[in-house]
Amino acid sequence: MDNASAAADPGGTPAVARPVGSVRAALLVVEGLWAWYRRNWRATVVSSVVQPVLYLLALGFGFGSQVRPGEATQGLPYLAYLAPALLVAGAVQNAAGESTHPVLSSFKWARTYWGIIATPISPGQLVAGQLLWIALRLLTSGAAYLVVAALFGALTGPGVLLSLVFAVLAGMAFSAPLVAYSASVRDEGQGFNAVFRFVVVPMTLFAGTYFPVSQLPVWVWPLAWVTPLWHGTELARAAAFESMSPLPTLGHLAYLLAVLAVGVLLTRRQFTRRLLV
Amino acid sequence: MTAADSLLVHASGLVKRFGDVEAVRGIDVGVRRGEAFGFLGPNGAGKSSTMRMIACVSPRSAGELRVLGMDPQRDGPRIRARLGVVPQQDTLDNELTVRQNLQVYGRYFGLSRDTVRRKAVELMEFAQLSDRAEDQVEPLSGGMKRRLTIARSLVNDPELLLLDEPTIGLDPQARHLLWDRLYQLRHAGVTLILTTHYMDEAEQLCDRLVVMDGGRIVAEGSPAELIARYSTREVLELRFAPGHQRDALPVVATLADRVEVLPDRLLLYTADGEASLAAVHERDVRPASTLIRRSTLEDVFLRLTGRSLVD
Amino acid sequence: MAHELTAPPRPGRGDQTEQRPSPLLRIVPPGLYAGRARMLVERSFLVNRRSWLAVVSGFFEPLFFLFALGLGFGTLVSTVTGPDGQPMDYVAFVAPALLAASAMNGAVYDATINIFHKMRYAKLYDAVLSTPLGPLDVAVGETSWALLRGGLYAAGFVVVLLGMGLVSSAWGLLALPAALLVAFAFAAVGMAATTFMRSWQDFDLVNLAVMPLFLFSTTFYPLSVYPRPLRIAVECLPLYHGVALLRGLVTGYVHWGLLGHVLYLVLMAVVGLLVATKRIARLLLR
Numbered sequence: 001m002d003n004a005s006a007a008a009d010p011g012g013t014p015a016v017a018r019p020v021g022s023v024r025a026a027l028l029v030v031e032g033l034w035a036w037y038r039r040n041w042r043a044t045v046v047s048s049v050v051q052p053v054l055y056l057l058a059l060g061f062g063f064g065s066q067v068r069p070g071e072a073t074q075g076l077p078y079l080a081y082l083a084p085a086l087l088v089a090g091a092v093q094n095a096a097g098e099s100t101h102p103v104l105s106s107f108k109w110a111r112t113y114w115g116i117i118a119t120p121i122s123p124g125q126l127v128a129g130q131l132l133w134i135a136l137r138l139l140t141s142g143a144a145y146l147v148v149a150a151l152f153g154a155l156t157g158p159g160v161l162l163s164l165v166f167a168v169l170a171g172m173a174f175s176a177p178l179v180a181y182s183a184s185v186r187d188e189g190q191g192f193n194a195v196f197r198f199v200v201v202p203m204t205l206f207a208g209t210y211f212p213v214s215q216l217p218v219w220v221w222p223l224a225w226v227t228p229l230w231h232g233t234e235l236a237r238a239a240a241f242e243s244m245s246p247l248p249t250l251g252h253l254a255y256l257l258a259v260l261a262v263g264v265l266l267t268r269r270q271f272t273r274r275l276l277v
Numbered sequence: 278m279t280a281a282d283s284l285l286v287h288a289s290g291l292v293k294r295f296g297d298v299e300a301v302r303g304i305d306v307g308v309r310r311g312e313a314f315g316f317l318g319p320n321g322a323g324k325s326s327t328m329r330m331i332a333c334v335s336p337r338s339a340g341e342l343r344v345l346g347m348d349p350q351r352d353g354p355r356i357r358a359r360l361g362v363v364p365q366q367d368t369l370d371n372e373l374t375v376r377q378n379l380q381v382y383g384r385y386f387g388l389s390r391d392t393v394r395r396k397a398v399e400l401m402e403f404a405q406l407s408d409r410a411e412d413q414v415e416p417l418s419g420g421m422k423r424r425l426t427i428a429r430s431l432v433n434d435p436e437l438l439l440l441d442e443p444t445i446g447l448d449p450q451a452r453h454l455l456w457d458r459l460y461q462l463r464h465a466g467v468t469l470i471l472t473t474h475y476m477d478e479a480e481q482l483c484d485r486l487v488v489m490d491g492g493r494i495v496a497e498g499s500p501a502e503l504i505a506r507y508s509t510r511e512v513l514e515l516r517f518a519p520g521h522q523r524d525a526l527p528v529v530a531t532l533a534d535r536v537e538v539l540p541d542r543l544l545l546y547t548a549d550g551e552a553s554l555a556a557v558h559e560r561d562v563r564p565a566s567t568l569i570r571r572s573t574l575e576d577v578f579l580r581l582t583g584r585s586l587v588d
Numbered sequence: 589m590a591h592e593l594t595a596p597p598r599p600g601r602g603d604q605t606e607q608r609p610s611p612l613l614r615i616v617p618p619g620l621y622a623g624r625a626r627m628l629v630e631r632s633f634l635v636n637r638r639s640w641l642a643v644v645s646g647f648f649e650p651l652f653f654l655f656a657l658g659l660g661f662g663t664l665v666s667t668v669t670g671p672d673g674q675p676m677d678y679v680a681f682v683a684p685a686l687l688a689a690s691a692m693n694g695a696v697y698d699a700t701i702n703i704f705h706k707m708r709y710a711k712l713y714d715a716v717l718s719t720p721l722g723p724l725d726v727a728v729g730e731t732s733w734a735l736l737r738g739g740l741y742a743a744g745f746v747v748v749l750l751g752m753g754l755v756s757s758a759w760g761l762l763a764l765p766a767a768l769l770v771a772f773a774f775a776a777v778g779m780a781a782t783t784f785m786r787s788w789q790d791f792d793l794v795n796l797a798v799m800p801l802f803l804f805s806t807t808f809y810p811l812s813v814y815p816r817p818l819r820i821a822v823e824c825l826p827l828y829h830g831v832a833l834l835r836g837l838v839t840g841y842v843h844w845g846l847l848g849h850v851l852y853l854v855l856m857a858v859v860g861l862l863v864a865t866k867r868i869a870r871l872l873l874r
Binding site: 040042043044045046047050051054055057058059062063065066067072073078190193194197198201202205206210211215216217 | 639642645646648649652653655656659660661663664665668678788789790791792793795796799800803804808809813814
C-alpha cells in the first residue's frame with residue numbers, strides 16, 4: 001500500500017483507508033445515522049413513543065371505559081385488547097415516518113447518500129444499513145412503549161416481548177417497499193401526503209387495531225388482509241394473549257417475510273439506479 | 278505496472294450515455310501522479326459526468342477507464358477508499374456539527390475511532406474551522422461549508438482528489454483561501470483533478486487541462502501552451518459607441534491575426550498590442566477608448582466553445 | 589373567481605382601498621398592511637391548481653375516521669351520554685367532534701409546516717415583502733387560504749353528515765361557519781407559533797400539542813369519563829370549545845353557553861393573528 005506515503009495532508013498523520021466487509025459497511029452506515037440521532041432524538045420522541053402512549057390513554061382508558069368486554073374484544077377489557085395492537089400500529093406508523101422524508105432528503109436536500117457512496121461503501125451496503133437503522137428505531141420505540149404500557153397495567157403477560165418482534169417485522173415489511181418508493185421520488189415528496197392519507201391512516205383505522213376486521217363489510221376484508229399491519233396485529237395479539245396456533249402463525253410470518261424480501265430487493269434496485277447513474 | 282503507476286487516471290474512448298443523450302462522446306485522458314489536471318468547458322460539456330465516472334459512482338457506457346490502475350466497475354470500493362471527492366453540491370450533514378461531519382465521514386472509510394478523532398482536529402485546523410468545531414453545519418456560510426467539504430474529502434488521505442467546481446458561489450476571499458489550501462495539497466503530492474468555469478482558477482491551479490465541449494475534448498495542454506496555440510500573446514480592445522464598431526471593422530481587419538466583433542468593441546488578437554494600436558491610429562480610426570492586455574485562458578475558452586449560451 | 593385570476597392586476601384597485609380604508613387598515617400602522625392579502629390567496633390558488641388532487645384528498649381523512657368509528661367503534665359502544673345528559677347514538681356523538689378536529693388538523697398543518705417551508709426555504713415572503721405588501725397581508729392572506737381550503741372540507745363533511753342522517757336540527761347548518769371559526773383560530777395561533785420555530789425539529793412540538801388535543805378534547809367519549817380535576821383541565825383546551833360548539837349545533841342542543849365557546853375561539857384568532865404579524869415583521873423586515 002503506497003497510498004499512505006504518497007497521500008498527505010499538510011502536517012497530518014496518514015490515515016489508512018480500505019474497503020470494508022459488507023456487514024461492517026452496513027454497521028458503519030448505522031453508526032453514521034446514530035451520530036445524527038444522538039443530536040436530534042428529541043425531535044422523534046413525540047411521534048415514536050409519546051404518540052402510541054397517548055393513543056393508549058385516550059382510546060384504551062377513555063374510550064375503553066365505554067366498551068363492555070365481549071366477543072369483539074376476545075373477552076378482554078378493551079385496554080388489554082388494544083395494548084399489543086397499538087404496539088404494531090405504532091411500529092408501522094414510525095416505519096412510515098422513517099421511510100419517507102428522511103430517505104428523500106438524503107437523496108435530494110441533504111444529499112448525504114451521495115456523500116456516502118463516494119466512500120468505499122456501496123449502494124447495496126447503504127440500503128442494508130439504512131433498513132437496519134429503521135429496524136433498530138422500531139425496536140427501541142416499541143420497547144419504550146411496552147415499558148409505559150406495563151406501568152399502566154395494560155399488558156397481560158410476558159408474551160408481549162414476542163409481540164415486539166412481530167411488530168418490528170410488520171413495521172419493516174411496510175418500511176422496505178416504502179423506502180423503495182421514496183428512493184424513486186424526484187419531486188418535493190407531495191406523494192407522501194397521499195401515502196399517509198390513503199394508506200397509513202386507513203390502515204391504522206381498519207386493519208384490526210381498534211376492532212376486529214370482521215366488523216367491517218365483507219368487501220373490505222381483503223383490503224385489510226393485504227396490509228402488513230393486519231398480519232402483525234394478529235401475530236402480536238396471539239403472542240400477547242398466549243393463543244398462538246402454528247398454522248396461522250406460519251402463514252402470517254411467511255407473508256410478512258415475503259413482503260419484506262420483495263421490498264428489500266426493490267429498494268436495492270432503486271438505490272443503485274438513482275445513485276449509480 | 279509502470280504505466281499504471283505514473284497515470285493515476287487513464288481513459289480511452291470513454292463514453293457516457295443517458296438514454297439517447299450522449300454526455301461524454303469518447304474522450305482520451307491521462308492524468309499523471311502529482312499533477313493538477315483541469316476539465317474546462319461550458320455547462321453540459323460532459324465534465325461532471327466524466328468526474329463521476331472517475332469517482333466510481335457512475336458506470337461507463339463504453340470505452341476504457343482505469344483509476345489508480347484499477348477498473349472502477351470491478352474495484353469501485355477499493356478505488357474509492359483512496360479517493361477524495363468534492364462534489365459540485367455539498368453533501369454535508371447539515372444537522373451534525375463540523376467535527377461530527379468529519380468523524381462520521383471518516384468512519385465510512387473504515388478508519389478507527391481514534392484515527393477519525395485525530396484527523397478531524399487536523400482537518401479543522403487545515404480548513405480554519407477549529408473555532409466552529411461544535412457548531413451545527415446548517416447556519417455556516419457558503420465559504421465555510423465549502424472548506425468543510427474539502428476538509429472532509431481529505432479525511433482518508435486520498436492520493437487523488439476530485440473537485441467539481443470547488444469554488445462556485447464563493448466570494449474572492451474564500452476562493453483565495455481555498456486555492457491556498459489546494460496549493461498546499463499539491464505541494465504535498467496529492468494529485469488534483471478539477472472542473473471549473475473560472476478561467477483564472479484554471480490558470481492558477483492547473484498544470485495541464487483539457488477543454489471539453491459537447492462531450493468531446495477540443496483542446497489539451499498547459500495554460501501557456503493553450504494560449505500560445507489558440508490565441509495571440511496580446512489582445513487590443515477598441516471600444517466604440519455601440520454600433521459604430523462595424524464601421525471600423527474593414528479598416529482594422531488586416532492589422533491582427535484575428536478580429537472579433539462584440540456589440541460595443543472590436544478585439545484584435547495580435548502579438549504586439551502597442552504596434553497594432555499605432556497602426557490603428559495611423560489609419561485614422563478613433564475609438565472611444567482602447568485597452569491592451571495579455572491573452573488569457575478566457576480568450577482561448579471563448580474561441581474554442583463559442584460565445585453563445587449553451588444551455 | 590377564475591376570470592379574476594387570469595386578468596392582469598388592475599392598477600386602480602390599490603387607490604380604491606386607500607379611499608375607503610378597511611377597518612384593519614385604520615387600526616394597523618401603515619407599512620404592515622397594504623390591504624392586498626387577496627393577492628396571496630390568489631397565489632395559493634394558482635399553486636394548488638396544479639396539485640388539486642392533493643387538495644381534494646384532504647377531504648377523505650375525516651371520512652375514514654367517520655366510517656371507522658361508525659362501523660367499528662360504533663359496534664363496540666352503541667350509546668354514550670350526549671351533551672344534554674341523555675344517551676345518544678355513538679356515531680352521532682362523535683361525528684361533529686371529527687368535524688372540529690379535522691378543521692383543527694388542516695389549519696394547523698397549513699399554518700405551520702407549509703408556512704415554515706415558505707418562510708425558511710422557499711423565501712417566498714422575502715419576495716412578497718419587497719413589494720407593497722406588508723406582513724399583515726401575509727398573515728391574513730395565508731390564513732384566509734387555509735380557511736378556504738378548510739371550508740371546502742368542512743362543507744363536504746357536513747354534506748356527508750346530512751346524507752347519513754346525523755344532523756338532527758336546522759342549527760346544524762351553522763356547523764359550517766363554526767368549523768371555519770375553529771380553523772381560523774388554530775391557523776392564526778399555528779402561524780404565530782411557526783414564527784418562533786428554529787428548525788423543522790420543533791415541529792415535533794406541534795405534534796405534541798395537536799395530538800393530545802385531538803385525543804382528549806372529548807372527541808371520542810364524553811367529558812364525564814374524566815375525574816373532576818381533569819375535567820376542568822380539559823375544559824380549558826381550545827379544541828374542547830370547538831368540539832362542544834359543533835356538537836351542540838349538530839345535535840340541536842343549542843343554548844347561550846355556546847356563545848362562550850365562540851368567544852374563546854374568536855379571542856384565540858385575534859391574539860394569534862396579532863402575534864403572527866408582529867413576529868413576521870420582526871423576522872423579515874429587519
